[in-house]
Amino acid sequence: xxxxxxxxxxxxxxxxxxxxxxxxxxxxxxxxxxxxxxxxxxxxxxxxxxxxxxxxxxxxxxxxxxxxxxxxxxxxxxxxxxxxxxxxxxxxxxxxxxxxxxxxxxxxxxxxxxxxxxxxxxxxxxxxxxxxxxxxxxxxxxxxxxxxxxxxxxxxxxxxxxxxxxxxxxxxxxxxxxxxxxxxxxxxxxxxxxxxxxxxxxxxxxxxxxxxxxxxxxxxxxxxxxxxxxxxxxxxxxxxxxxxxxxxxxxxxxxxxxxxxxxxxxxxxxxxxxxxxxxxxxxxxxxxxxxxxxxxxxxxxxxxxxxxxxxxxxxxxxxxxxxxxxxxxxxxxxxxxxxxxxxxxxxxxxxxxxxxxxxxxxxxxxxxxxxxxxxxxxxxxxxxxxxxxxxxxxxxxxxxxxxxxxxxxxxxxxxxxxxxxxxxxxxxxxxxxxxxxxxxxxxxxxxxxxxxxxxxxxxxxxxxxxxxxxxxxxxxxxxxxxxxxxxxxxxxxxxxxxxxxxxxxxxxxxxxxxxxxxxxxxxxxxxxxxxxxxxxxxxxxxxxxxxxxxxxxxxxxxxxxxxxxxxxxxxxxxxxxxxxxxxxxxxxxxxxxxx
Amino acid sequence: xxxxxxxxxxxxxxxxxxxxxxxxxxxxxxxxxxxxxxxxxxxxxxxxxxxxxxxxxxxxxxxxxxxxxxxxxxxxxxxxxxxxx
Numbered sequence: 001x002x003x004x005x006x007x008x009x010x011x012x013x014x015x016x017x018x019x020x021x022x023x024x025x026x027x028x029x030x031x032x033x034x035x036x037x038x039x040x041x042x043x044x045x046x047x048x049x050x051x052x053x054x055x056x057x058x059x060x061x062x063x064x065x066x067x068x069x070x071x072x073x074x075x076x077x078x079x080x081x082x083x084x085x086x087x088x089x090x091x092x093x094x095x096x097x098x099x100x101x102x103x104x105x106x107x108x109x110x111x112x113x114x115x116x117x118x119x120x121x122x123x124x125x126x127x128x129x130x131x132x133x134x135x136x137x138x139x140x141x142x143x144x145x146x147x148x149x150x151x152x153x154x155x156x157x158x159x160x161x162x163x164x165x166x167x168x169x170x171x172x173x174x175x176x177x178x179x180x181x182x183x184x185x186x187x188x189x190x191x192x193x194x195x196x197x198x199x200x201x202x203x204x205x206x207x208x209x210x211x212x213x214x215x216x217x218x219x220x221x222x223x224x225x226x227x228x229x230x231x232x233x234x235x236x237x238x239x240x241x242x243x244x245x246x247x248x249x250x251x252x253x254x255x256x257x258x259x260x261x262x263x264x265x266x267x268x269x270x271x272x273x274x275x276x277x278x279x280x281x282x283x284x285x286x287x288x289x290x291x292x293x294x295x296x297x298x299x300x301x302x303x304x305x306x307x308x309x310x311x312x313x314x315x316x317x318x319x320x321x322x323x324x325x326x327x328x329x330x331x332x333x334x335x336x337x338x339x340x341x342x343x344x345x346x347x348x349x350x351x352x353x354x355x356x357x358x359x360x361x362x363x364x365x366x367x368x369x370x371x372x373x374x375x376x377x378x379x380x381x382x383x384x385x386x387x388x389x390x391x392x393x394x395x396x397x398x399x400x401x402x403x404x405x406x407x408x409x410x411x412x413x414x415x416x417x418x419x420x421x422x423x424x425x426x427x428x429x430x431x432x433x434x435x436x437x438x439x440x441x442x443x444x445x446x447x448x449x450x451x452x453x454x455x456x457x458x459x460x461x462x463x464x465x466x467x468x469x470x471x472x473x474x475x476x477x478x479x480x481x482x483x484x485x486x487x488x489x490x491x492x493x494x495x496x497x498x499x500x501x502x503x504x505x506x507x508x509x510x511x512x513x514x515x516x517x518x519x520x521x522x523x524x525x526x527x528x529x530x531x532x533x534x535x536x537x538x539x540x541x542x543x544x545x546x547x548x549x550x551x552x553x554x555x556x557x558x559x560x561x562x563x564x565x566x567x568x569x570x571x572x573x574x575x576x577x578x579x580x581x582x583x584x585x586x587x588x589x590x591x592x593x594x595x
Numbered sequence: 596x597x598x599x600x601x602x603x604x605x606x607x608x609x610x611x612x613x614x615x616x617x618x619x620x621x622x623x624x625x626x627x628x629x630x631x632x633x634x635x636x637x638x639x640x641x642x643x644x645x646x647x648x649x650x651x652x653x654x655x656x657x658x659x660x661x662x663x664x665x666x667x668x669x670x671x672x673x674x675x676x677x678x679x680x
Binding site for chain 2: 071074077078082090210211248251252273274275278282285286293496586588
């Protein structure tokens, strides 16, 4: 059976499973979309939340970014897990006690202001749309490879599938479908990692293999990798090269953003009790950590494998891989397959029949290159986002593992993309149109406007996904910055301070969102249109602070503006102070209520 | 009144636990993982140093421990102050 047929079988079977569970769960209960998490054990809820949370950025993109940068990209690991501490300690139990269903409702009620609610909805739409662009990038890579077409065709086909999947509907809300998606996703991620860890280190647990010894040389794996990439003129894998201030701010932005993204917070509104909201956050992080502890091992081991494939005879002295080897040896087949997507390419610039992969920006290596007659790095394109999907092929693993990874990647990308589209469409139709613009709208027209909003969001995301502002995880990081600067401070101040009033909160959210959006657009182009940027992240406007790291500063602006404006305007009324008091005490929490 | 003063004691106990937890949260990630890494460079872990381990593995394990500690501690505190559901 061809690899294509095997991939199709795995992807098809996993989809049949999700749809089957959705139909079964529907028939078994009449519980509505919103009540998905109610009466569900914290462990099950944790697994479903983990599936909701881990998207194309975590599954497809993150390990590749770590692989090619090393230590400096540890921010993704710490940021996307550390946010759960903030969520569990600062938000989840109180929002559960509050007992409504959406973030914007909490903000609207706590700040006793329709304006605050609408501003929160706008923040939500901006952050979620940016998030979807990142997902579409991942969807394009996955479909491009899986259907063996170009990245662009893959993206367009993927967009249609995502749209159909999201319109198909409330399926997203069925907890057990997400549990199934989590199982597919985590199996697909860990099985190849276990195989590769066994091959390279003899340890079946990748997280231990990462700090273990390289079986072939007997040296510690990371030391071996450091030496190998250093010889080729790249930065040592474990060393700290990036700017420290930027790294701290980037990590902080990802953490705060995690605790400010509505689609994750929502999951904690509907657990049965306040105590469960606390436990649920812990279980969610356990299931997320299974992937996040494996990811750095995947990254380091893949980097080692790729580098050794390009220099199969033990480093520079043994000579580079030949074009003939790439074309003829089965273990190099993955290179031809990925070349079709346009995301991987090589070129024999100096015509010596070999492909030299090295850092041609490094002065030491330029000297070596001159001596040996190399004319620049010949592995001319290696998109970071292909690494995880290509990894099992690179390590020469059995075909069924490759099929499994295809199914896992699509599960991660589709579930999150569809979930975000649902969040955007309900924000537009329910909160914005019905809640503010036209309260008398008929149910039919409300549904229609939800569909239109979804179609517009996916069209925008697909268009921008063709020329994305970065790799999937980097684009998603921008969405986290926006959530960090707008939603998180409003929620936290709403719970921990009775001083912040309606005008303060609105001013804070608007200031945080606009200053962050401005900084991002200045560096990534206005509305992410390429070429309209005034600065680049290589040489940012403020010192060393890149646009992906600005969310932490935006959050600070939000806090400061809210505090100053609240001090100068009318005090919070007593009934709102009482509301805050009651949110702080678990006692008396009823079931979450629809409004 | 008695209930109110108990409630405010409960809240300040909660805020204290949160602050302690967040200090640990910041020390393992921003501290050991990034800013204090040079200080830990002498401690070797599997071919690299302790700071690298904290950045890629240790901090995640500590985050997990913190969330479970907080849930356990707060559920106990709820019962002590009679504010559990």
